[in-house]
Amino acid sequence: MRVALDRDAIARLIERVQNRSKNLVEWWSSVSDELAAEGMKALQIQRNKNMCMAYADARRAGGRTAAKLSAAIRDAIGKTAVSDMGSVLEAAVALKAHGLSEPVSELYDLQSAMIVELMETMT
Numbered sequence: 017m018r019v020a021l022d023r024d025a026i027a028r029l030i031e032r033v034q035n036r037s038k039n040l041v042e043w044w045s046s047v048s049d050e051l052a053a054e055g056m057k058a059l060q061i062q063r064n065k066n067m068c069m070a071y072a073d074a075r076r077a078g079g080r081t082a083a084k085l086s087a088a089i090r091d092a093i094g095k096t097a098v099s100d101m102g103s104v105l106e107a108a109v110a111l112k113a114h115g116l117s118e119p120v121s122e123l124y125d126l127q128s129a130m131i132v133e134l135m136e137t138m139t
Contacts, residue, residue, distance in 0.1 A: 040072055043135045050103055067128035074124065075132075081119050082129070088116055089133040104134050 021029070044065060051061045074082035092114035098107040108130040118126045 040068060040132065040135075044068070047104055047131055047135065050105055054105060064128060064131070067124040068132050070122075071124035071129045071132050074122070081122055082124075085116075085119055085126075085129050086133060089130055090137075092116060093133060093137055098134060098137065104131055104138075107134050 047068075048061050048065070051064060056064070071082060071085075075086050089111065092111045095114060096107070096110050098110065101107045101110065108127055111130050111134075112126070116126055116130070119129070
């Protein structure tokens with residue numbers, strides 16, 4: 017049986033898709049380009065991507081360390097004018113000034129966590 021959408025349903029669907037936040041796979045290429053422009057090699061960029069994915073997975077799974085780090089980074093983002101900065105790496109450096117601490121014995125580091133939080137905030 018066929019189901020048809022009326023104009024309002026199509027408009028709501030388009031609006032929902034446009035307003036959703038992008039995921040790591042969708043925004044990673046811009047971060048990768050930025051890292052490459054900073055002189056990082058392909059292997060280093062892939063390691064950063066893996067750490068960003070590990071952080072996103074840990075946060076999604078409700079890991080205590082990831083949840084605390086997420087809250088701290090979001091608080092720092094709220095205190096910093098990241099939207100005025102030209103790059104995610106520049107914004108990450110500005111966030112470090114808020115005294116964020118490196119997670120201990122995790123599959124991700126502070127920079128990867130900041131990249132994920134910044135990109136999710138900006139996109």
